[in-house]
Amino acid sequence: MSHVQNELSSQPDCWERAAGQAGSLAAALPAPGERVAIVGCGTSWFMAQAVAALREGAGQGETDAFAASEFPFGRAYDRVIALTRSGTTTEVLELLSQVRGKARTTAITGDPETPVMEAADDLVVLDFADERSVVQTRFATTALTLLRAHFGLHSAAVVADARIALADPLPEGLVDCSQFTFLGRGWSVGLAQEAALKMREASLSWTEAYPAMEYRHGPISITTEGTATWMFGDAPVGLDKQVRATGGSWVAGGLDPLAELVRVQRLAVAIADARGLDPDAPRHLTRSVILDEG
Numbered sequence: 001m002s003h004v005q006n007e008l009s010s011q012p013d014c015w016e017r018a019a020g021q022a023g024s025l026a027a028a029l030p031a032p033g034e035r036v037a038i039v040g041c042g043t044s045w046f047m048a049q050a051v052a053a054l055r056e057g058a059g060q061g062e063t064d065a066f067a068a069s070e071f072p073f074g075r076a077y078d079r080v081i082a083l084t085r086s087g088t089t090t091e092v093l094e095l096l097s098q099v100r101g102k103a104r105t106t107a108i109t110g111d112p113e114t115p116v117m118e119a120a121d122d123l124v125v126l127d128f129a130d131e132r133s134v135v136q137t138r139f140a141t142t143a144l145t146l147l148r149a150h151f152g153l154h155s156a157a158v159v160a161d162a163r164i165a166l167a168d169p170l171p172e173g174l175v176d177c178s179q180f181t182f183l184g185r186g187w188s189v190g191l192a193q194e195a196a197l198k199m200r201e202a203s204l205s206w207t208e209a210y211p212a213m214e215y216r217h218g219p220i221s222i223t224t225e226g227t228a229t230w231m232f233g234d235a236p237v238g239l240d241k242q243v244r245a246t247g248g249s250w251v252a253g254g255l256d257p258l259a260e261l262v263r264v265q266r267l268a269v270a271i272a273d274a275r276g277l278d279p280d281a282p283r284h285l286t287r288s289v290i291l292d293e294g
Helices: 003-009 011-021 043-057 090-099 138-150 156-167 188-203 239-245 257-274
Strands: 036-040 063-067 079-084 104-109 122-125 179-184 207-211 227-231 249-251
Touching (some): 003 011, 003 257, 011 156, 036 090, 043 063, 043 079, 043 188, 090 104, 138 257, 156 257, 188 207, 188 257, 227 239, 239 249
Parallel strands (some): 036 063, 036 079, 079 104, 104 122, 179 227, 227 249
């Protein structure tokens, strides 16, 4: 079993543990009414998008999400939260250095023995969710679960859906598809983006992601026989019929969107196996992006 397969299979247990810790970590997490920015790179950026939508949707305060390299330093925030599995990513460390003293900073990381220990005002360590694989699965979803529980939006049903996502067979025929489109609404748009990234990283698949209502404004033109469109959450009325009319496959997201992401992680590994790829070591990627100043 690959590292990534083992790690993605442990997600229900990791989520339960993170949710159980949310109360004790509340002082390091955003308080209701704070103006908050959440930043990250790659997978962490997409998780930041989901968290921001969840927090605003819960009425807890204005919340923005940015790629760490694109942070708008002219804006004022009460707190900046950095999601960083490795704690070594160049853009994240530089951002934290620049905003320190202007906003309270929190780093959520998988490894406490890294430079982020000294870069943030508050530290949340999810070392039980750290990973050996380059491809992120459980750390990202566990960090999101921690914040979801902090907002009062997590339930045991989410974990139950994750166990279903791990146990049930994948939809038939998907391993042979030539292209995948992932769709979301609200907080699940970030998850759709992450699903597409997982498929690219682990299986070198051609993938795209969109807000569900934007799909009809052009992207549906690529849908045809041999492609798949996967919905995270409730679909706009009639969209499934429009996709099927193209000849493409439609995958309805019947589980909690975070559990749907687990299903996509499994699919990415299955396609990698079918293509003879190593999902633990995707080409051109490293576990952390550390830029050479030279």
